[in-house]
Amino acid sequence: MSQESTPSGTPHPPAAHRRHTPDHIAEVLRQRVHSGELPRNSRLPTQRALVEEFGVNRTVIRQALAELERKGYLVSRGRGAPATVTAPALNDAPRPAGVEVADRIGLAFQAEHVSIDAFSLTTETLSSALAAPLIAIAAGELAPRSITVRVLLPSPDARLAFPRLLTDPDDPRPLARLKELTRTFSVSLRHQLLSLAERQLVPEVRVEIRAVAITPLQKLYVLNGTEVLTGYYRVVPRVVEYEQQQMEIFDVLGLSSKIFRSSSDKDSRDEQETAFVEESRLWFEALWSTIAQPVTLG
CATH class of the missing domain: 1.10.10.10 (Winged helix-like DNA-binding domain superfamily/Winged helix DNA-binding domain)
Incomplete structure (x- = not known):
């Protein structure tokens, strides 16, 4: 032949x-x-x-x-x-978080038991990424038996390095705005996921949110224990509106940050990549089980 x-x-x-x-x-x-x-x-x-x-x-x-x-x-x-x-080549260039996280979480939801550990400034990217798989579950196109989501966020009362006013680092309004945004996204995320169990679409759903008194300099997602998505927060000046006033602040744009993907599954490129996934998982677990505190959303 x-x-x-x-x-x-x-x-x-x-x-x-x-x-x-x-x-x-x-x-x-x-x-x-x-x-x-x-x-x-x-x-x-x-x-x-x-x-x-x-x-x-x-x-x-x-x-x-x-x-x-x-x-x-x-x-x-x-x-x-x-x-x-549907999967990208391993040598594909990193893509913005709003695209890559959505794609990879969509694929993670094809598993029988879905787990997501997330560490970020807010849950905006995660909430956006969950939209498509939740619709697919409601339509009967996906049928996981369990979903477990754990989210680590900065403590709502911590004095974070950002966001802050360019001209007055002590002005409390940027952090107050962040606190409101974080609560809005977190409440929505928890409600959307728990409603899957209430509607008997997924037999077991667990959602827990904890906080640590640190400023996230990068975002991290561990998917099904075998894949890690990570990206750096780049601080930029920008104008935002809060309480009908415009503020020029130092902030980060999470949805546009580039995401780097690592795997410990069959598509792992080498032992170093596999080790990175395991260390990322252990890093998250250490924060979660030691200094992180439960967040009450009401």
Whole structure:
């Protein structure tokens, strides 16, 4: 059998020299996603083409594709249409939090048991990212058996480094505005999640919010214990409105901060990345179980 070439011209090994298991085929396709050979939003080859390439029957191909879909690499279009790649290549440039966090949380919700640990200035990005999977659950498109969300926020009464007025660091209004925003987003997030259990859409839902007396300089999300999303808060001057007055403050723009993704699952690039995920998880757990205090939202 002659070699087949990738779109970039790199020949694929002949099928005769491969192990013809669903796991191996899934791994080959996963590597093509990671390398960028199969970029996000591209169509996979047809099942018939994959049968010919790998020299296996259609059942084996379907099992491999089902594994990739379960892991969030593909989404099936049904009726025999080629699946679409949903995961980015590992060498993709980092994307804004408002985009990347939403995408990755959407994929995390395909798991049977969903867990999210979040550390941030407010819950604005997280609340926005949860919108799509919550709609999918209500529509019956997703059906997790449990959802556990733990959120760490700065203490509402702490004297934070930001936000603050450019001209008067002691003016209490920027922190008062932040406190109101944080409470609004947090109450909404908790209500949306707990309503899934109240409507009997998800059997078990747990939401807990705690606070620590520190200024977050970065945001961190640990998804299902195997993936970490992190990004830095960049302090910028900007004008905001509070109590019908405009204020020029030092603030951060969380939704536009670039997010870096690390995994300890099968798509981990090396041992260092796996270790980073574990250390991030332990860092969050240490704060959560020691100096963090429960927040009462009313």
